[in-house]
Amino acid sequence: MRVSELSQRSGVSIASIKYYLREGLLVGGAQTATNQAVYSEHHVRRLRLIRSLIDIGGLSISHVRATLAAVEDDSTSIHDAFGAVMHGLDQLPDEDEPVEVKTAYGEVQTWLADRDWNIEPNAPAPHRLAELVATLRRFDFPIMLTDFDAAADTVERTAKAQVEYARAMPDRTAAVETMLLGTVILERALAEIRRLALEAASFRIDRDK
Template identity: 70%
Template sequence: MKVSELSRRSGVSVASIKYYLREGLLPAGQQTATNQADYGELHVRRLQLIRSLIDVGGLPISRVRATLAAVDDEATPMHDAFGAVMHGLDEVPADDRPDDVDAAFDEVQTWMASRKWHVAPNAPAPHRLAELIATLRRFDFPISMSYFDAISDFVEGVVEPEVEYARAMPDRTAAVETMLIGTVVIGQVIVEIRRLALEAVSYRSDGS
């Protein structure tokens, strides 16, 4: 297909496609003339993944490039390819953080070890969790790590079939895209369900 058809099929503008080609995010098509090339289904899928990383995941181009490198490298284990997506969704905070965040981070590390959760040292999530716990405590919420055990049991049960589903995809691109969409969208679903539950419990508390 020509670039115009690729644009129509993928929903990505011709200008963006040409930009992704220049940046090396999208492989070149089969050259048919000096200024023309043919593209195939793999290009459609690749553009869908790029747009998912940018539009759904909110990743900047630099992180999109790193994630795609993990997808393209067949020597990279699928777990590490998934990790490139997970870690690309956020940044590890700066080292100069408050003491209460440092203390909370140590608690998070101990808690993860007790759950036998292996998480890469460069993962942003433990740092963000520590920041959130420290913030709750500043507002006098009586939070300890054990408070999150039941929630974690539930979430672990949710993500197990999610990971299995992603790993069952026919290729690495589809697997990574599925993991990205699941992480962002199902994560937001859980947030919205919690909001609904808060309102419902508050209503019951009024004796209604």
């Protein structure tokens, strides 16, 4: 297919396709003439993954490049490829974290060890969880990491199913795309469900007074 059809099939503008080609995110098509090339279904899939990483995952071009490198490197395990996506969704904080955040981070690490959750040292998520816990405590919420145990048990079951589903995809690109979409969309869905639950709980308390 020519670049115009590739744009139609992928939903990505021709200008963006040319930009991704220049940035090395997309491999060029087979040259048929000067300034002309044909593209395959692989390019359609790659463009959809790039757009998913940018639009849904919110990744920068540099993070997309690193993630795609992990996807393509067959010497990188699928677990590490998933990690490249997960870690790319956020950034490590500055080294000068407040004392209360550092304290909460130590608690997070103990909690993860108690749950036997093996998390890479450079993962941003434990730091973000520590920041959230510290913020709640700053507003006098009596929160402990063990308060998340019930939610963590539920999430662990759904996470296992999600990873197994992603790993069953026919190729690495599809697996990573599935992992990304499942992660971001499910996180948003769970956040909305919690908001609905809060409103429902408030209504019932008012009703039962």
